[in-house]
Amino acid sequence: QVQLVESGGGLVQAGGSLRLSCAASGRSLGSYFMGWFRQVPGKERAIVAGFGWSGTSIYYADSVKGRFTISRDNAKNTVYLQMNSLKPDDTAVYYCAAGQIPGSADYWGQGTQVTVSS
Numbered sequence: 001q002v003q004l005v006e007s008g009g010g011l012v013q014a015g016g017s018l019r020l021s022c023a024a025s026g027r028s029l030g031s032y033f034m035g036w037f038r039q040v041p042g043k044e045r046a047i048v049a050g051f052g053w054s055g056t057s058i059y060y061a062d063s064v065k066g067r068f069t070i071s072r073d074n075a076k077n078t079v080y081l082q083m084n085s086l087k088p089d090d091t092a093v094y095y096c097a098a099g100q101i102p103g104s105a106d107y108w109g110q111g112t113q114v115t116v117s118s
Contacts, residue, residue, distance in 0.1 A: 002026040002107050004096045009112030012086055016116070020081040022096030022109055029072060033102045034079045035059075036070060038092035038114075045095065049081060052102045059103070063089070086116045 008020040020036070035050025049070040050059050058070060069082040079096060094112050097105035 002029070002032065002098050004098060004107055004109035006094065006096050006109040006112040009094060009114045011115045011117065014087055014116055014118050016086050017082070017084045018086065018114060020083065020094055020096075020112060020114075022079040022081075024077045024079075024098070028074070029077050029079060029098065030074050032098035032100070032106075033104065034070075034072060035097050035099070035103060035105070036079075036081045037095045037097055037105070038090075039095065039111075040092045047103055048094070050097075050103055057102075083114070086114075088116045088118045090114060091116050 003025045005023050008018060012018055033051050036048045037045045038048050039045040048061050048064055049068055052059060067085045072079045094114050096109040098107040099105050
């Protein structure tokens with residue numbers, strides 16, 4: 001079992017940047033496919049970025065391509081989401097997830113709020 005804790009959310013103006021972190025404990029993140037999801041009230045949680053089957057395969061939602069970057073530091077057992085050129089539509093609660101297959105989520109973090117003001 002793995003425990004995930006997100007941090008780095010907050011309030012930022014449109015055009016600004018934030019870096020989210022997801023620290024894991026319990027098991028190595030290398031055992032899972034990691035991803036970032038987000039959810040706004042009234043909508044389903046949706047994947048934003050995630051690692052695929054190969055070490056270099058990464059998925060990005062069309063809405064964040066070119067602006068967001070997912071990365072991982074296995075030595076620190078941490079996954080990051082660098083978010084640049086933020087837009088008000090990026091406002092959501094962001095969740096880190098660990099799954100047995102790409103895009104899946106067997107474990108969730110508690111979420112971190114990101115609010116982008118116009």
